[in-house]
Amino acid sequence: MQAVNAARHLRAVDNLLPTQSNFLSQMITVQDLTRKYAHTTAVDHISFSVAKGQIVGFLGPNGAGKTTTMRMLTCFLPPTSGTAAVAGFDVLEQSLEVRKHIGYLPETPPLYPEMETAEYLRFVGRLKGLKGVELDKRVDYVCGRCAVADVKKKLLGKLSKGYRQRVGLAQAILHNPDVLILDEPTAGLDPKQINETRDLIKDLAGEHTIILSTHILPEVEQTCEHVIIINKGRVVATDSVANLQGRARDRETVVLEVAGRGAPLDPARVQQRLQRVAGVAQVRIKNQRNASAVFEAESRRGEMVRGDLARAVIESGWDLNELRPEAMSLEEIFLQLTGSDSAAAAAGKQPSEEAASAPQAAKESGAAAKEPQR
Numbered sequence: 001m002q003a004v005n006a007a008r009h010l011r012a013v014d015n016l017l018p019t020q021s022n023f024l025s026q027m028i029t030v031q032d033l034t035r036k037y038a039h040t041t042a043v044d045h046i047s048f049s050v051a052k053g054q055i056v057g058f059l060g061p062n063g064a065g066k067t068t069t070m071r072m073l074t075c076f077l078p079p080t081s082g083t084a085a086v087a088g089f090d091v092l093e094q095s096l097e098v099r100k101h102i103g104y105l106p107e108t109p110p111l112y113p114e115m116e117t118a119e120y121l122r123f124v125g126r127l128k129g130l131k132g133v134e135l136d137k138r139v140d141y142v143c144g145r146c147a148v149a150d151v152k153k154k155l156l157g158k159l160s161k162g163y164r165q166r167v168g169l170a171q172a173i174l175h176n177p178d179v180l181i182l183d184e185p186t187a188g189l190d191p192k193q194i195n196e197t198r199d200l201i202k203d204l205a206g207e208h209t210i211i212l213s214t215h216i217l218p219e220v221e222q223t224c225e226h227v228i229i230i231n232k233g234r235v236v237a238t239d240s241v242a243n244l245q246g247r248a249r250d251r252e253t254v255v256l257e258v259a260g261r262g263a264p265l266d267p268a269r270v271q272q273r274l275q276r277v278a279g280v281a282q283v284r285i286k287n288q289r290n291a292s293a294v295f296e297a298e299s300r301r302g303e304m305v306r307g308d309l310a311r312a313v314i315e316s317g318w319d320l321n322e323l324r325p326e327a328m329s330l331e332e333i334f335l336q337l338t339g340s341d342s343a344a345a346a347a348g349k350q351p352s353e354e355a356a357s358a359p360q361a362a363k364e365s366g367a368a369a370k371e372p373q374r
């Protein structure tokens with residue numbers, strides 16, 4: 001891939017360009033990255049790139065290879081083959097540089113239960129090369145930014161899940177890295193905490209390039225500009241959220257509210273009439289009142305039916321109170337791209353913490369053991 005070659009070229013003139021990351025428009029480049037385990041190919045020749053300042057949703061069902069990819073990008077796991085570069089540095093050859101430029105929030109943040117929040121952040125800060133006044137300033141800053149200032153003196157082991165997640169985020173941004181890799185940052189949080197964490201991530205996006213993994217599809221729609229969809233270790237789509245929705249929209253779903261003109265409405269008659277419009281596949285009655293009802297009409301593939309639906313309503317002597325196309329949701333696109341065996345994962349939307357499998361938990365405790373060595 002050109003971007004990787006460019007990164008390699010820039011590395012060759014490393015000494016001449018101490019702030020080379022500023023020169024790269026692609027902050028992350030991944031080329032044919034592969035990770036095999038004994039019986040599984042967890043990540044199978046994936047390639048993608050992420051431009052500086054982008055916030056990208058890394059989306060895929062359980063076991064798709066999201067965590068494995070993130071662990072390779074953050075140098076916790078060597079690839080079986082292929083290359084990845086972060087801020088122009090190769091994850092295998094220049095792992096120290098990569099770690100300087102990256103902040104990582106693993107699925108389970110590696111927190112020491114017997115440490116207090118501020119003590120832990122100072123400890124991580126020192127491992128990341130911060131000291132003196134700068135360390136004090138950064139710890140204060142991230143505590144404010146991630147809303148953990150009120151638990152600075154509290155033992156990590158006694159924090160709630162939401163606070164632990166925020167401390168995890170605080171340690172990830174402590175050294176002000178160019179790139180943030182966040183593995184399911186909102187998993188296990190309550191709705192209020194989810195909103196706060198999403199807002200924080202969106203806020204951080206101005207300053208950092210971010211990849212966040214999730215199964216929560218509305219999260220991607222709300223937080224990310226771009227999306228990489230991965231399934232069974234392979235990239236099945238990479239595009240802007242808007243483009244993906246547009247690309248998949250080769251049929252339309254139209255919601256109509258129809259009212260009788262000063263008379264009660266017979267929804268079944270309206271349904272039959274709309275059903276006869278050319279290009280309409282099916283019409284459902286969504287709800288009905290005495291004088292009006294809401295319908296959802298779905299077109300056949302390649303058919304746009306809005307105009308004809310509107311005409312059919314008016315010409316039949318009814319009022320058309322509302323007509324709007326329903327955007328194809330990312331969820332539908334996801335299911336189209338990842339196949340029916342992923343339906344359960346997507347339908348779950350809000351995976352419980354228990355969804356993390358035993359091997360997953362074991363992997364993350366491995367991360368916990370390694371993390372402080374940074």
Ligand SMILES: Nc1ncnc2c1ncn2[C@@H]1O[C@H](COP(=O)(O)OP(=O)(O)OP(=O)(O)O)[C@@H](O)[C@H]1O
Nearest residue numbers: 037040042060061062063064065066067068069363
């Ligand atoms: N240490 C390991 N040993 C063997 N197989 C592994 C190991 N780690 C992961 N796998 C397998 O690799 C595949 C990808 O796992 P990975 O954890 O990357 O998926 P994921 O997309 O993060 O899933 P989830 O949404 O459940 O977190 C799975 O089939 C998993 O069982």
Ligand SMILES: [Mg+2]
Nearest residue numbers: 066067068107
């Ligand atoms: Mg995972």
